[in-house]
Amino acid sequence: MRQPFLSGERIMAQFCTLCSSSSGNSSYIGYSGGGILIDAGLNAKQLCLAMGRTGVDPNSIKAIFITHEHTDHISALRVFASKFSVPVYASEGTLNALIKMGCVNGKFKADVIDEKGVEINGMYVKPFKTSHDSAQSCGYTVNMPYGHKLAVATDTGYVTDEMKSSLVGCDLVLLESNHDLNMLKTGPYPYYLKQRILSKKGHLSNDDCAEFAKYLVHNGTKRIVLGHLSRENNAPDLAFETTNNALGSAGLLENEDYQLYVAPVSNSERMFKL
8 A cells, every 4th residue: 555645745736546447437636735536436435445545545635526427427426525524516417417316415515616617725626518428527627736737538429629628738637548449339238328439428439539649748748547448348458559559650759748558447556746
């Protein structure tokens, strides 16, 4: 287990995927003054254990930001937010969906985040629109107190204009690379589910991800973490190879122009420190 950072240590920005797959998603973004969660998949016990492996104290979480109401992004929300009295933010449509689902129980603050964003402990969090089969999905950019900018951009059928403009200049992006097109088309999923994933309200393929990754690196992003990989329709090596080859073909050099990673499904102990 990693040792927690010392209270006197100045850490400008930290990022870690606590879990990242079609089964559960949650990311930690923070610094020595505290942190936030983007989504809260798994269950509350598993989420706390995942934090412990990266040295994050659950009591240091200042807020949870929800991208959308699908189960793999909210399964720990009600219990975790209630136990640690953590405020929750989401788009209006997502928050209304969470209320209808019984995920908001009055034991923690739950507010709408609008396009202006919100400041949490010196971190400025702003949503951007994504395209997914949910009430009102979004991703988030986080401007850190010492100048770094990070983003979580998953669960979208295509790269929206707002997503494209919002992510310019990010130091690190968690970017969806959900499926390999051939594996999905020839795989065991029923036809209707394949069509859902391939639709404009589905998920980014490895090829979609690779194309957008070139844009990001050309516009200042140095670290890209590939996330939300499908267990059935993708493989970590394949996702990495697709984006890495595309970046190389564009004349970009790994470890010089960019660093590329694949988020593990769970049990991540990699804490990025910027």
